[in-house]
Amino acid sequence: MSTEIELKLQLSPKAARKLADHPLLANIQSQKQHLLNTYFDTPALELHARRVAVRFRKKGWQWLCTVKSAEPASGGLAMRSEWEAPATPGIFDFSHVDADDFRDFLEKRSNQFEPIFTTDFRRQVWNVPFGESLIELAIDRGQIESGGKRTPICEIELELLAGRVDDIFTLTRQLQESIELFPAIASKAERGYALFLNEPLRPFKSKPVPINEQQTPIEAFRSIALGCLEHFQRNEKGLLLGGEAEFIHQARVALRRLRSAIKLFAPVLPPEFVAAYGQTWQTLAGALGDTRNWDVFLEETLPPIAEAFPENSDIKRLRKAAQRRARSARKSVIGLLAVKEYPRLLLEFTAAVYTLGDTLPIPLKDFARQQISSHARKARRMASRHAELSPEERHKMRIAFKKLRYTLEFFAPLLPPRKLNPYLAALSQLQDELGLINDHITANMLIAEALDKRPVGPIHGWISGRHTLLVSELPEALQTWLMQRAP
Structure with a gap:
């Protein structure tokens, strides 16, 4: 062989x-x-x-x-x-x-x-x-x-x-x-x-990365980072062909997972690698985020608003304005993929990942335990005081839960499934609820942008009421997660 x-x-x-x-x-x-x-x-x-x-x-x-x-x-x-x-x-x-x-x-x-x-x-x-x-x-x-x-x-x-x-x-x-x-x-x-x-061309979802406890943290990072890059690249053609919503979503998730992996493994990565690639993907991730926000608004947030206000004259204008901005956001993504620096970035990043050397030898299970404990403690601290969090702090809590979920998914092959699965299920439900809350906050900003800050009182009132209802349901999801033991 x-x-x-x-x-x-x-x-x-x-x-x-x-x-x-x-x-x-x-x-x-x-x-x-x-x-x-x-x-x-x-x-x-x-x-x-x-x-x-x-x-x-x-x-x-x-x-x-x-x-x-x-x-x-x-x-x-x-x-x-x-x-x-x-x-x-x-x-x-x-x-x-x-x-x-x-x-x-x-x-x-x-x-x-x-x-x-x-x-x-x-x-x-x-x-x-x-x-x-x-x-x-x-x-x-x-x-x-x-x-x-x-x-x-x-x-x-x-x-x-x-x-x-x-x-x-x-x-x-x-x-x-x-x-x-x-x-x-x-x-x-x-x-x-x-x-x-x-x-047919289909959106590509992330797959579990087969790491094992015999690997060093650098070897595990290499597998995880290249898995994230593959996740993104396999959605690239869908982005270039017009960016169906799910291609946008999966590409965005791929870059978020990649950036999270770099931060997660930063303690064992060379500082120059983190400095070079920690923010490299930010512009492309931002363009994908803008596009995804408009997609969610058009496909998930606007339909119930239109159903609640069938006679409102602003709905039709709002939909057309949102569609224009969604198309413009897609063009921005395609433009970023078309620049000559993009294929060079793929190559440079792959080369940098393949040539990484071990700078801090530590058993992978010990490193995973430290990182999971750190992220779980941070999330629990914020969850325990959720009633006093401002909208900005609640957004930070959502990000903390997302980072914890990615951390657990990356290290999943090292963890006992009987503990991991119920913990992840509770965490996913919590993330879904926090995501809906965030979607309604984002919707107010998108409406103001689409309608040039023209007041739309009934619509904003509906969104505000829905937001209040979702926030009132949050403690139950938080309590379900807090009862779970971290794997």
Whole structure:
């Protein structure tokens, strides 16, 4: 088995034509190949469910059988286990797979395998000596085909043949100076399955990060931060295609989780890393927050107001003004993703996370215990005096609960589920109620902005009454949570 460390980057056909003339490649002999690949799976797509790819590849006159475990990619960088050996097309021989359980899994299903999709592309390859490393730089141009449907391939793959991972990033930075390159996370296999299944683009939600107590805090942070980045990147296309409300919501949650993770692990992170990336995402997060506020107002807050005041002449004008501002907020998000600094930020952040060293060795369980206790104490202190909190302090309490929830979710694999699950359930209910209270405070500000501060007494009165009712119901949710024992 070999471990493949690979950085994948998308580029336009025009940029692809410029690549061969780049000074870094000018004096290096390249090789050209035509690669035809057929990917196989069972009718139930059991390999896809396990994030495994099995393919036959025709490379010149040679046929190869390849097995890959598709680990998630972030910032374009993926680390995958790979087994490859000469083969006869249609004969599945997995004797070269040296992981016994995995090989047994494949062999038991091989008689069910059927072709799912093909990739057909031309590859040009350079072996680039760079820094202390040897890096294979390949540009692929062609197509993926399944059931008569096709989608184009135009991408660069940089694979570390020998040396250090950070040399891949340094090489990419130099390429980015003259060529527009965008970190990509979807492998050809992933795109092929999406084509086969005719899957529509869907918002991507966060997934549990598989940390374990054998890791150091830095190693755990690396997994968590890259998981947050993947969460954001997988919603990026939805943002660029118009930003359906749930894509906006998930992208915003991804950045909030990422920023929370940086603050959570700040005691063990290098100060220069925290200084560089603690606020880096703030502008984009702010634009997503503005868009989300208008979405919530239009989809959740305004409909009951319109139902309560069906004859009010301000409702129609308010809806149109809010829709204009929501469209403008979406354009701001798209504009931020279009600037050349954005793909560079993805690359720089990924590089910085991968090259972090341990500055404060401490058992991960001890670190998790300290951080959970600290966040839980702060939240409990504020909850115990909720009756005397001002609206501004109540907002801070909501943020404290959100940080506590993210902390628990990050460290969930280290915690006993029988204690964690009821605690998180009570915390989620509390957050929902505080979120509704905050939505009504935000609604008053949005109405003033949308209607140029024109008074709308009945509407403001309705919002104020609803806000008072929600605040009166808060003590019960707080008491339910306070009765739970922190895991």
